[in-house]
Amino acid sequence: MALLTQHGKEKVVTPLLASTIGCQVVQVTGFDTDRLGTFTRDIPRSGTQIEAAREKARIGMGLANLPLGLASEGSFGPDPFTGMFSLNVEMIVWIDDTLGIEVVGVASGKTNFSHLLTANWEQAETFARATGFPEHGLVVRPRHDDDPRIRKGIADWETLRVTFRWACGEANNGCAFLETDVRAHMNPMRMEIIAQATRDLARKLCTPCPACNTPGFQIVERVPGLPCEDCGAPTREARADIHRCVRCGHQVTAERPEKAAPAGRCDWCNP
Structure with a gap:
């Protein structure tokens, strides 16, 4: 796999993918990734977080002349639930042109962005x-x-x-x-979130599609409606997960083991 990075991300990505899926990561240099956007706002990022990760991966694949590539991209902002602390969201994208698939590992956590x-x-x-x-x-x-x-x-x-x-x-x-400084090589907290996203990617790649055996069979949607433990009304809590293949589109709905949601999560019991 070609990994385009100039901020030391190979230090966590390479050993994790080697130990989990036996992948050999080749670090690619020769391109200033800051040209795609900086966290210090001197160069704005164009497009979304996942689009930036894809572009990095494609550039790395081109420079290394490999059909396999990966790259990560981070974002920082307030916690969307409470707004009380800063949140770091990391995405690491795996592109395999031999199979025609893309798999994305995601992780988020509290950070020191201030x-x-x-x-x-x-x-x-x-x-x-x-x-x-x-x-x-x-x-x-x-x-x-x-x-x-x-x-x-x-x-x-x-x-x-x-x-x-x-x-x-x-x-x-x-x-x-x-x-x-939230560049990866200057921020150990961010490096840990990148490691978590890499583990999520590896877990997805280790899950093959039951129909075509392509790696990356993963949860793409959560089905709400878990009944309230008190009144039995459907809640916003997930009752099932939808898994889908990134290649053939085969889909499976898996019921969750939980039988009821806490009354505190019910819009009727706790409006």
């Missing part, structure tokens, strides 16, 4: 420690979050102090804008 605008070094130091610095890298720029003068990959205290003074001196408001 920022601070300050002219005070003590506040900057407190922020850095709270985000896990120096194990987790930081990005610094003057004035505000979109200033084009940017320093990335800061991973030691002396460099942070020097860069902080530089940013404050360059800014007309005297402030430095600090944010977590």
Whole structure:
């Protein structure tokens, strides 16, 4: 498999796929993946997260002249359920042109995606420690979050102090804008989510279609309607999962083992 990356993702992807499915991953270089978009907003990403992952995989396959490729893409934002913490969603796409299939591994989890605008070094130091610095890298720029003068990959205290003074001196408001560096090689929390997405991909690839034996037989839809344990009314909780083949389209509906949903999940008992 061709893996296009310049941020160290091969360190988690390669051993996981080798141990689970016996796959040999070939790291591909020679293309600046930042051209497809950066988390620091200096280069916007065009298209969706999965489209960006597909494009990376295709570029890697072309450079390596291989019919098999994979690539990952991450996204960051507020937790969609409570909005109380930052969430990292990772997708890793597997493209096999010999079989004509695409399989996607997905994982998500809490992350340290945050920022601070300050002219005070003590506040900057407190922020850095709270985000896990120096194990987790930081990005610094003057004035505000979109200033084009940017320093990335800061991973030691002396460099942070020097860069902080530089940013404050360059800014007309005297402030430095600090944010977590969420590139994979600078962010161990993100690396763990990438590892989880890779395990999800491997699990799907180890599940063959019962009709054509193609890897990637997976859940594509959840069927709601699990009855409430109290009143028996159908709830929004899943009662079954629909599995489908990525190649022939063979589909199976599998009932879940749960027989009833908690009353707290019922729109009638807990409106």
